[in-house]
Amino acid sequence: MRKWLLGAPVAALAAVAAADLRQTRYPILRTFPVLGHARMALTSIGPELRQYIVAGNDEERPFTRNQRDWIYESAEGRATTFSFGTDDDVEFLEGYPVVKQRTFTGVTVSAHAHSGERLPLPPAKVLGAARGRARAFRPDSLVTISGMSYGSLSGPAVESLNRGAAVAGALHNTGEGGLSPHHQNGADLIFQIGTAYFGVRDADGRFDMDRLVALTEKHPVRAIEIKLSQGAKPGLGGLLPASKITEEIAQIRGIPTGEDCASPSRHTAFRDVDSMLDLVEEIADRTGLPVGIKSAVGEMEFWQELAAAMSSGERGVDFITIDGGEGGTGAAPLVFSDAVSLPFRLGFPRVYRIFAEAGLTDDVVFIGSGKLGIPENAAVAFALGVDMIAVAREAMLSVGCIQAQKCHTDRCPTGVATQHPWLVRGVDPADKSVRSAAYLRSLKRELIKVSGAVGVPHPALIRPEDVELVTGTRESSTLAEIYGYREGWGLPGPSDVAEITEIMVANGLAEHTAAYAPPGVRLTDRPTPP
Numbered sequence: 001m002r003k004w005l006l007g008a009p010v011a012a013l014a015a016v017a018a019a020d021l022r023q024t025r026y027p028i029l030r031t032f033p034v035l036g037h038a039r040m041a042l043t044s045i046g047p048e049l050r051q052y053i054v055a056g057n058d059e060e061r062p063f064t065r066n067q068r069d070w071i072y073e074s075a076e077g078r079a080t081t082f083s084f085g086t087d088d089d090v091e092f093l094e095g096y097p098v099v100k101q102r103t104f105t106g107v108t109v110s111a112h113a114h115s116g117e118r119l120p121l122p123p124a125k126v127l128g129a130a131r132g133r134a135r136a137f138r139p140d141s142l143v144t145i146s147g148m149s150y151g152s153l154s155g156p157a158v159e160s161l162n163r164g165a166a167v168a169g170a171l172h173n174t175g176e177g178g179l180s181p182h183h184q185n186g187a188d189l190i191f192q193i194g195t196a197y198f199g200v201r202d203a204d205g206r207f208d209m210d211r212l213v214a215l216t217e218k219h220p221v222r223a224i225e226i227k228l229s230q231g232a233k234p235g236l237g238g239l240l241p242a243s244k245i246t247e248e249i250a251q252i253r254g255i256p257t258g259e260d261c262a263s264p265s266r267h268t269a270f271r272d273v274d275s276m277l278d279l280v281e282e283i284a285d286r287t288g289l290p291v292g293i294k295s296a297v298g299e300m301e302f303w304q305e306l307a308a309a310m311s312s313g314e315r316g317v318d319f320i321t322i323d324g325g326e327g328g329t330g331a332a333p334l335v336f337s338d339a340v341s342l343p344f345r346l347g348f349p350r351v352y353r354i355f356a357e358a359g360l361t362d363d364v365v366f367i368g369s370g371k372l373g374i375p376e377n378a379a380v381a382f383a384l385g386v387d388m389i390a391v392a393r394e395a396m397l398s399v400g401c402i403q404a405q406k407c408h409t410d411r412c413p414t415g416v417a418t419q420h421p422w423l424v425r426g427v428d429p430a431d432k433s434v435r436s437a438a439y440l441r442s443l444k445r446e447l448i449k450v451s452g453a454v455g456v457p458h459p460a461l462i463r464p465e466d467v468e469l470v471t472g473t474r475e476s477s478t479l480a481e482i483y484g485y486r487e488g489w490g491l492p493g494p495s496d497v498a499e500i501t502e503i504m505v506a507n508g509l510a511e512h513t514a515a516y517a518p519p520g521v522r523l524t525d526r527p528t529p530p
């Protein structure tokens with residue numbers, strides 16, 4: 001009996017060794033039979049191990065440990081303070097952003113640790129107002145949940161984000177995979193139209209306007225976003241691996257199970273700027289909703305043509321979402337995630353400049369995405385002229401993602417980006433929705449506080465002159481100098497400035513201590529202090 005006990009493991013190891021030596025797929029196992037498995041096991045859990053044991057506070061990408069800690073603490077609803085000073089390599093980093101505080105100011109914001117986080121923080125511009133859309137509106141929150149489809153995310157993850165967004169007053173973008181039951185838990189929606197037209201396509205897979213109109217009438221859709229491209233995979237259509245396509249997802253999208261679902265790389269409902277704007281106007285007429293586009297930034301001809309076509313004022317998009325090349329995805333070839341399309345801080349200013357030179361920035365709400373759910377990145381984006389930000393992976397982190405980067409495998413260990421029934425159980429919407437709401441509130445709170453430090457009542461009023469990018473201890477330049485912004489660029493128009501200042505005061509988020517006008521801006525209607 002004892003001999004048998006000893007012999008069994010030896011025989012098992014011998015069998016594994018024999019199989020390793022015979023196989024040709026993994027050289028490491030042919031060279032190091034049995035032992036090679038230990039290395040492979042360690043490699044497969046490397047990202048998780050590095051996070052817990054090895055990584056420093058500013059290592060790890062896409063989000064550093066400090067950034068993730070900030071999100072996790074925010075999601076817990078705790079005051080997100082850190083001690084002992086920065087551990088960033090401030091003196092040596094290239095392009096380190098520094099926001100410049102102002103000593104005396106006409107407006108103050110409350111100093112309380114949690115001030116403002118439960119109050120609305122709307123954008124300075126009204127979505128759809130410039131083009132007089134029937135259902136133009138000012139969202140309650142300038143932070144939105146960025147498009148992530150049900151399919152790439154699990155049902156409970158989508159539900160958690162939706163319920164959290166409802167509590168925090170944020171809009172929730174459906175992503176290109178259609179409007180699922182998980183999106184119907186209280187939040188107002190931006191419905192995204194992707195190249196496969198999931199949820200609004202006919203039997204042949206073409207865009208179906210009547211279906212879109214019916215969908216917007218049935219659900220709380222407040223805006224429509226036509227997705228042209230995404231920072232992590234521009235020029236490529238969406239991809240949902242077969243392993244993640246359940247019966248429910250197949251039914252929502254109108255696709256078969258058992259095979260990868262690859263969307264076309266480009267739209268079939270329009271073929272150039274001209275036909276795109278025709279479609280935008282038709283959708284806006286039929287639904288009354290603001291209609292925008294989402295795009296990564298590559299060649300600039302498209303943007304020049306768009307601004308030129310909008311100059312007459314006859315047709316135009318209501319909002320433009322610029323997604324940085326550093327943005328996330330559920331699945332994409334590495335070369336696209338790493339190397340195609342410009343990062344946000346290069347791409348956005350190029351587009352903004354074109355619209356500023358054409359005098360069109362007051363007519364468009366600019367939404368930015370690409371790691372902007374971290375307050376310092378958001379502050380830079382607002383200084384560059386965004387009106388709203390969209391957050392995707394940061395919101396995923398708030399509902400439990402640990403950045404294991406296995407979203408494409410259906411083996412997400414936390415249940416956030418999988419359809420595996422056992423793993424999906426990891427996400428409890430009752431708990432995670434509280435966390436996502438708390439994260440959204442904390443981001444809002446920190447944006448209010450940083451605006452207060454700059455001496456302005458709202459993040460959109462942070463000017464490109466108020467933020468510098470620092471190179472070591474010798475050089476730094478303002479965003480205005482770096483990106484060639486002229487005076488007044490990056491800010492909403494004077495009437496929007498006056499209006500948002502009054503809203504912030506009325507909402508109790510800011511107080512006049514003197515007549516206020518943002519430095520460098522001449523207001524025709526300066527608000528009078530009470």
Ligand SMILES: Cc1cc2nc3c(=O)[nH]c(=O)nc-3n(C[C@H](O)[C@H](O)[C@H](O)COP(=O)(O)O)c2cc1C
Nearest residue numbers: 146147148175176327328329330370371391392393
């Ligand atoms: C899992 C996942 C799924 C995504 N799905 C979509 C999508 O359906 N449509 C879209 O426009 N962008 C999609 N994105 C991109 C995000 O909306 C966002 O633009 C990008 O991740 C940048 O934001 P972030 O840095 O806050 O993550 C997805 C991103 C992730 C991580």
Ligand code: SF4
Nearest residue numbers: 401404405406407412
């Ligand atoms: S969603 Fe899941 S697989 Fe994707 S990065 Fe987060 S923990 Fe990893």
